[in-house]
Amino acid sequence: MDFDLPSEHRMMRETVREFCDEEIAPVAQDIEDDHTFPADIFDALADLDMMGVPVAEEYGGLGGDYLMYATVAQELGRVSGSVGLSYVAHTSLGAKPIEMFGTEAQKERWLRPLAEGESIGxxxxxxxxxxxxxxxxxxxxxxxxxxxxxxxxxxxxxxxxxxxxxxxxxxxxxxxxxxxxxxxxxxxxxxxxxxxxxxxxxxxxxxxxxxxxxxxxxxxxxxxxxxxxxxxWKQTMKTLDGGRISIAALSTGLAQGAFEAAREYATEREQFGQAISEFDAIRDKLVGMDRKIERARLLTQKAATKYDDGEDVTRLSSLAKLDASEVSREVAEDAVQVLGGYGYTEDFAPQRFYRDAKLMEIGEGTSEIQHAVLGDELGL
Missing domain, CATH: 2.40.110.10 (Butyryl-CoA Dehydrogenase, subunit A, domain 2)
Incomplete structure (x- = not known):
C-alpha cells in the first residue's frame, strides 16, 4: 500500500489505523447524521499525541515530519472525511503557521495548546x-x-x-x-x-x-x-503548500475507504451463482480503482517527502492535490456503482465517501485553480 516508509512511520500508521477501525469507523455515519463535531474523538487523538504530529517537541508536538502527518491524515480519511478534514485544518492551517511565523511567546501561548490537543485550531x-x-x-x-x-x-x-x-x-x-x-x-x-x-x-x-x-x-x-x-500573503502561499498536501492525503484516504468497502462487498455479494468480483466488469472496475489510489498515494508521499527536505513544493503539492482529489471522487463514485442500489443507501459507506470527496476538488484551491498554479509553475 505504501512505498518503503520508515519503520516509525509504519508503526504510526498501524497505531492510527487500529484507533480508526475501533473508535471512529463504528460511529462515522452517526456523527454525520447528528451533524455534531466529535469532540471525544479529538480528545482521544490528543491522548495518542496525534494533534501535533508535525510540530516540534519543544512546543508540545510529536516532532514528526510531514510524511508522518500525511500518513495520519490518510488513515483518518479512510474512515471519516469529517474527522480527517477538521484534523488537517487544525494542523496545517491552525497550528503550523504559528510554528513557522510566530514569536517564541506566541508559540508558547498559542501553539502549545494546539499541539497538545487542549484546543482546536x-x-x-x-x-x-x-x-x-x-x-x-x-x-x-x-x-x-x-x-x-x-x-x-x-x-x-x-x-x-x-x-x-x-x-x-x-x-x-x-x-x-x-x-x-x-x-x-x-x-x-x-x-x-x-x-x-x-x-x-x-x-x-x-x-x-x-x-x-x-x-x-x-x-x-x-x-x-x-x-x-x-x-x-507570503505566509498564506507557504501555508497552502502544506495545506494542499493535507488535502491530497485526506483524498487518498477517502478513496481507500471507498475502495475497501467496494472490494469487501464485491467478494461477498453473489449473483448468478458466483461472487460479483469474478465478473469482468466489476473486477476491472476494482483494479482501476486500486491503480488510481496507488498513483495518488505515491504522488502525495513524494510531495510530503520533498516538503520535509525543504524543497519548493508548489508544483508537487498542487499536482498531488489535483490528482488525489479527482481520484477520490472517481473512486467513490465507482464504489457506489459496485454496490448498486445498496451503494445509494446510508447503510453502506460509499455514499458518504462520495459526498465527502466532492469538497476535495474545491477546498484549498479548486481543481481549476490548481491548473492555473501548475501552468504558472511550467511557465505557461
Missing part, C-alpha cells in the same frame, strides 16, 4: 465575495492604540465554532496589494466583536463544522500580529 482566509481570488479581501485591521481593530466577514471557515484560536487574514494597508495583508491570532472565547453567524448545512462532511465569521470592531492587542505587517 482554525484559519480564516476566504470571504463571501472572494471565492478563488482569496487576495480580494475586504476584512480590515486598523491600528488602534496598542492593538488593531478587525472588521469584516469570513466564509467557509472550518472548525471556527469549536476553535481555541483562529488565524485571521486582514488588510492592514489597502494601497499595498498583496503586500498589505497581515495575519492575526484571534481568541474566539475571550475577544469581543467576533461571532459565528452561520454553521453551514452541507452536502457532506457535516461532522466537521464550516462557519461564517463576523468581525465587528474586534480589538486584538499588537502581540497577536503573526510575523510583520504585510507578510500575510
Amino acid at each position: 482554525s484559519w480564516a482566509l476566504t470571504e463571501p465575495t472572494s471565492g478563488s481570488d482569496a487576495s480580494n479581501m475586504d476584512t480590515t485591521a486598523t491600528e488602534d492604540g496598542d492593538g488593531y481593530v478587525l472588521n469584516g466577514t469570513k466564509q467557509f471557515i472550518t472548525n471556527a465554532n469549536v476553535a481555541g484560536s483562529i488565524l485571521v487574514k486582514a488588510v492592514t494597508d489597502p494601497d499595498a496589494g498583496y503586500g498589505g495583508i497581515s495575519t492575526f491570532i484571534v481568541d474566539p472565547d475571550e475577544d469581543d466583536g467576533i461571532a459565528v453567524t452561520n454553521v453551514w448545512e452541507k452536502m457532506g462532511l457535516n461532522a466537521s463544522p464550516t462557519c461564517e465569521l463576523q468581525f465587528d470592531d474586534c480589538w486584538v492587542p499588537a502581540d497577536r500580529l503573526l510575523g510583520a505587517e504585510g507578510e500575510g
Whole structure:
C-alpha cells in the first residue's frame, strides 16, 4: 500500500489505523447524521499525541515530519472525511503557521495548546465575495492604540465554532496589494466583536463544522500580529503548500475507504451463482480503482517527502492535490456503482465517501485553480 516508509512511520500508521477501525469507523455515519463535531474523538487523538504530529517537541508536538502527518491524515480519511478534514485544518492551517511565523511567546501561548490537543485550531482566509481570488479581501485591521481593530466577514471557515484560536487574514494597508495583508491570532472565547453567524448545512462532511465569521470592531492587542505587517500573503502561499498536501492525503484516504468497502462487498455479494468480483466488469472496475489510489498515494508521499527536505513544493503539492482529489471522487463514485442500489443507501459507506470527496476538488484551491498554479509553475 505504501512505498518503503520508515519503520516509525509504519508503526504510526498501524497505531492510527487500529484507533480508526475501533473508535471512529463504528460511529462515522452517526456523527454525520447528528451533524455534531466529535469532540471525544479529538480528545482521544490528543491522548495518542496525534494533534501535533508535525510540530516540534519543544512546543508540545510529536516532532514528526510531514510524511508522518500525511500518513495520519490518510488513515483518518479512510474512515471519516469529517474527522480527517477538521484534523488537517487544525494542523496545517491552525497550528503550523504559528510554528513557522510566530514569536517564541506566541508559540508558547498559542501553539502549545494546539499541539497538545487542549484546543482546536482554525484559519480564516476566504470571504463571501472572494471565492478563488482569496487576495480580494475586504476584512480590515486598523491600528488602534496598542492593538488593531478587525472588521469584516469570513466564509467557509472550518472548525471556527469549536476553535481555541483562529488565524485571521486582514488588510492592514489597502494601497499595498498583496503586500498589505497581515495575519492575526484571534481568541474566539475571550475577544469581543467576533461571532459565528452561520454553521453551514452541507452536502457532506457535516461532522466537521464550516462557519461564517463576523468581525465587528474586534480589538486584538499588537502581540497577536503573526510575523510583520504585510507578510500575510507570503505566509498564506507557504501555508497552502502544506495545506494542499493535507488535502491530497485526506483524498487518498477517502478513496481507500471507498475502495475497501467496494472490494469487501464485491467478494461477498453473489449473483448468478458466483461472487460479483469474478465478473469482468466489476473486477476491472476494482483494479482501476486500486491503480488510481496507488498513483495518488505515491504522488502525495513524494510531495510530503520533498516538503520535509525543504524543497519548493508548489508544483508537487498542487499536482498531488489535483490528482488525489479527482481520484477520490472517481473512486467513490465507482464504489457506489459496485454496490448498486445498496451503494445509494446510508447503510453502506460509499455514499458518504462520495459526498465527502466532492469538497476535495474545491477546498484549498479548486481543481481549476490548481491548473492555473501548475501552468504558472511550467511557465505557461
